[in-house]
Amino acid sequence: MINIPGQLAIRTIHGRNGAFNVARLLTSIGEFAVKDPILEQYTEGKYEGSFVIAHIGPSKPYLTGSGRIVIEAPKAKIDSMVLNDMDALSQDDTERLDQKEVDPLEEEVPAVPATSPSDVGDAPFGMPSSEPAPRASPAPTNEDEALFSTLWPLGDSVKLDPTVDRQRMRAQCVRLGQLGYKLDFKQQIWERDS
DSSP: OEEEEEEEEEEEEEETTEEEEEEEEEETTEEEEEOOGGGGGSOSEEEEEEEEEEEEEOOOOEEOTTSOEEOOSOEEEEEEEEEEEEEOOOHHHHHHHOSOOOOHHHHHSOOOOSSOHHHHOSSOTTSOOSSOOOSSOOOOOHHHHHHHGGGOSOOSEEOOOTTSOHHHHHHHHHHHHHTTEEEETTTTEEEEOO
C-alpha cells in the first residue's frame, strides 16, 4: 500500500442503468482510473486529499457499442482516503472523463436490477435524476432493513460499508437521500438533515 496526496476527479455518466460515477486519480506518480463502488456516494467534482492505494494494475480493455476498443489508464484500487476540499470540474477534467465509459455494473455482473427503479430512483443522491425527487421524506420500511443490513437501524450518522456491491451502494445512497440524509464528504459520513 502507498499513501499519496492527489486529486480525485469524479464525473457522473448517464448510462442505460442510470447514473454512475467514474474517476481519475491524479498523483505525482501518475494518473489512474478509479471505479470503486464507494464513488457512487459522491457528487461530481474535483476532490483534493490523501489516498491510500491498495493496488495498481492494468485496466481491462473493452469494446464500445460503436465497435471501438478502449484501453484506459492503469486502474487504482483505493483502500481509504482523507478528503480536504472539493471544486467543480474544469473543462479539461470534463473532457478527459467524458470518453465513452462502460457502467462498472456491466463490467462486474450482468445488469439485473436489485429493486425496481420506482423504489430507489435512477441516480445516486446528489446527482441529477430523470424523475423529480420526492418532497416529503418517506417513512422507513422493511425493505430498508434489507437494503442496509448490518447498518440498520440507521442513526443520525451513517457510514456506508465500502465492501458492498456497487448496485447496493447506489440504492443505499438514493434511499439515504430520500430519508433526509446528506453526505459530509470530508468525514465520509451521511448525516440526517435537521
